[in-house]
Amino acid sequence: MNLSVNIGKLGLKNPVMTASGTFGYGEEYAEFVDLGSLGAIVVKGLSLLPREGNPPPRIVETPAGMLNAIGLQNIGVESFIKEKLPFLRRFNVPVIANFFGDSVDEYVGAAERLSDVQGIDGLEMNISCPNKQAGWLVFGTDPEVTSEVVSAVRKVTDLPLIVKLSPNVTDIALMARVAEDAGADAVSLINTVSGMAIDIKTRRPKLANITGGLSGPAIKPIGIRMVWDVFRAVSIPIIGSGGIMDGGDAIEYMLAGAAAVAVGTANFVNPTATMDILSGIKDYMTTNGIQDISTIKGGLIWEREDL
Amino acid sequence: MSRFFQAEVSGNIHLSQTHNILKLAPLQPHVRPAAGQFYLLRASETLDPLLRRPFSILRWDDMHLEFLVRLKGRGTLLLRNMRPGDSIDMLGPLGNGYPEPLKDETPILVAGGVGIASVFPLIGSVHAGTRLFYGAVNSTELYLLDDIKKLTGHIYISTDDGSMGFKGNAVERLIESLNDLAIANPAVYACGPEGMIAALLKFLNERGIPGYISFEEKMACGIGACLGCVIKTGQGYKRVCKEGPVFDVREIVC
Numbered sequence: 001m002n003l004s005v006n007i008g009k010l011g012l013k014n015p016v017m018t019a020s021g022t023f024g025y026g027e028e029y030a031e032f033v034d035l036g037s038l039g040a041i042v043v044k045g046l047s048l049l050p051r052e053g054n055p056p057p058r059i060v061e062t063p064a065g066m067l068n069a070i071g072l073q074n075i076g077v078e079s080f081i082k083e084k085l086p087f088l089r090r091f092n093v094p095v096i097a098n099f100f101g102d103s104v105d106e107y108v109g110a111a112e113r114l115s116d117v118q119g120i121d122g123l124e125m126n127i128s129c130p131n132k133q134a135g136w137l138v139f140g141t142d143p144e145v146t147s148e149v150v151s152a153v154r155k156v157t158d159l160p161l162i163v164k165l166s167p168n169v170t171d172i173a174l175m176a177r178v179a180e181d182a183g184a185d186a187v188s189l190i191n192t193v194s195g196m197a198i199d200i201k202t203r204r205p206k207l208a209n210i211t212g213g214l215s216g217p218a219i220k221p222i223g224i225r226m227v228w229d230v231f232r233a234v235s236i237p238i239i240g241s242g243g244i245m246d247g248g249d250a251i252e253y254m255l256a257g258a259a260a261v262a263v264g265t266a267n268f269v270n271p272t273a274t275m276d277i278l279s280g281i282k283d284y285m286t287t288n289g290i291q292d293i294s295t296i297k298g299g300l301i302w303e304r305e306d307l
Numbered sequence: 308m309s310r311f312f313q314a315e316v317s318g319n320i321h322l323s324q325t326h327n328i329l330k331l332a333p334l335q336p337h338v339r340p341a342a343g344q345f346y347l348l349r350a351s352e353t354l355d356p357l358l359r360r361p362f363s364i365l366r367w368d369d370m371h372l373e374f375l376v377r378l379k380g381r382g383t384l385l386l387r388n389m390r391p392g393d394s395i396d397m398l399g400p401l402g403n404g405y406p407e408p409l410k411d412e413t414p415i416l417v418a419g420g421v422g423i424a425s426v427f428p429l430i431g432s433v434h435a436g437t438r439l440f441y442g443a444v445n446s447t448e449l450y451l452l453d454d455i456k457k458l459t460g461h462i463y464i465s466t467d468d469g470s471m472g473f474k475g476n477a478v479e480r481l482i483e484s485l486n487d488l489a490i491a492n493p494a495v496y497a498c499g500p501e502g503m504i505a506a507l508l509k510f511l512n513e514r515g516i517p518g519y520i521s522f523e524e525k526m527a528c529g530i531g532a533c534l535g536c537v538i539k540t541g542q543g544y545k546r547v548c549k550e551g552p553v554f555d556v557r558e559i560v561c
Contacts, residue, residue, distance in 0.1 A: 021533075024532035029532065032309075052543055053544060055539070059525050059536075061356060066357060066527060068527075217355075268532075269358060271530065
């Protein structure tokens with residue numbers, strides 16, 4: 001059974017990755033998961049300087065999902081390199097640093113610094129978090145700005161560059177093509193879906209930030225559809241995410257066109273979710289006589305003669 | 308030993324229409340808790356409700372863990388309806404718990420409503436002179452009184468409606484009686500609703516009395532990864548699930 005997949009020049013021993021922001025810096029889950037068994041660890045989003053994030057309440061549960069407005073709280077690139085990376089290097093697992101900025105210069109600065117150090121195997125550009133203040137979202141929703149920021153980062157790094165796309169756009173296939181043309185080695189999708197919840201007793205928003213990002217099983221159909229749209233639009237690999245709770249969900253994403261999957265909110269519900277999902281993928285392969293996981297990518301049968 | 312394990316419901320006592328005590332028997336080796344720590348309980352295999360629910364550890368022995376559950380929504384309704392023999396998966400013990408009182412300190416426990424669950428393990432166990440100020444909306448929402456009375460005679464009851472004990476909340480009762488009690492070196496250990504905690508923080512800061520408060524916040528992971536449960540402290544946001552749930556009052560920014 002061959003579980004290995006490639007994300008550009010980055011080889012993964014299996015297709016199960018963690019989704020940024022849901023796995024801390026890895027150490028939080030080390031007691032529950034053999035980190036070396038993961039396909040890759042994508043760490044919490046990093047900015048050049050530390051960020052405080054949004055005031056609480058930051059999360060609220062919704063039907064089969066949750067809204068969050070953490071606001072990209074993080075320890076900053078330098079602290080990550082000094083305090084967190086040495087721990088992650090103890091494990092035989094690719095480390096992908098997710099990063100973001102408020103300007104093209106900040107994106108470039110973070111990418112340069114992260115590319116400078118040993119032990120980071122790939123970069124994931126977050127141009128899509130919905131929890132920042134107005135003006136920021138444009139990086140992930142305006143094709144011209146997306147092209148500019150991805151091109152600028154591409155020039156300063158030789159690491160595999162993954163661009164994480166926002167679902168909060170009209171045409172995600174267009175955004176993926178723009179990222180590919182600007183030099184991305186892969187795209188990951190989807191980030192959270194912009195949402196909102198109101199306390200009807202107080203008539204106040206349930207999140208201090210008013211709006212937040214919806215994640216969890218509630219958004220899985222959106223993620224699947226967008227992966228399918230993007231799969232037909234680009235030739236670079238896709239990392240699928242959004243509501244993956246078990247092996248079957250991961251397979252669904254791969255049939256839609258994902259080369260690998262990123263597990264997010266499921267980690268909160270079940271700290272061993274990544275391992276359970278990996279085991280579910282193996283079971284599916286055994287049951288269906290699949291020798292190589294990469295052969296199911298985009299394997300959706302969609303010309304339905306019986307319709 | 309893992310902090311992620313399966314348990315079987317060994318008892319479920321309905322105290323009222325809104326509160327029950329869930330008694331769980333871990334089926335695997337588990338880590339022993341400390342007072343003030345909490346667990347995340349998952350009552351359902353379905354995806355809705357999705358997240359686990361956090362509960363302070365009320366009481367434990369070698370075989371069992373007990374939790375006081377207040378009915379708030381669908382998650383707690385599932386926990387309320389569990390029957391002996393049902394299985395549940397658990398994550399815990401989590402968080403830091405209450406610090407040991409210093410040798411010359413007299414612990415004063417302050418509990419509002421379901422906050423009694425958090426301070427309950429401290430009653431009668433930390434100091435012979437420990438006092439408990441316990442308040443609720445009315446007399447029917449004061450739970451575990453028989454158990455408490457077996458552990459301490461120093462109990463001061465209050466109810467918002469005056470149906471039992473002092474009319475007012477536990478902090479008002481504490482403020483009124485602190486001088487009369489002439490307690491040497493008081494140190495407060497508290498858990499309760501937001502309004503009560505705000506009043507308590509103000510009082511402790513004004514009087515320079517040391518205190519430790521267990522906070523409640525919405526949380527997802529319980530292990531420090533999601534950053535969903537932070538509160539504001541003098542050193543920036545801290546995670547209730549990891550650096551808390553118990554915080555020194557000097558850390559808290561009002």
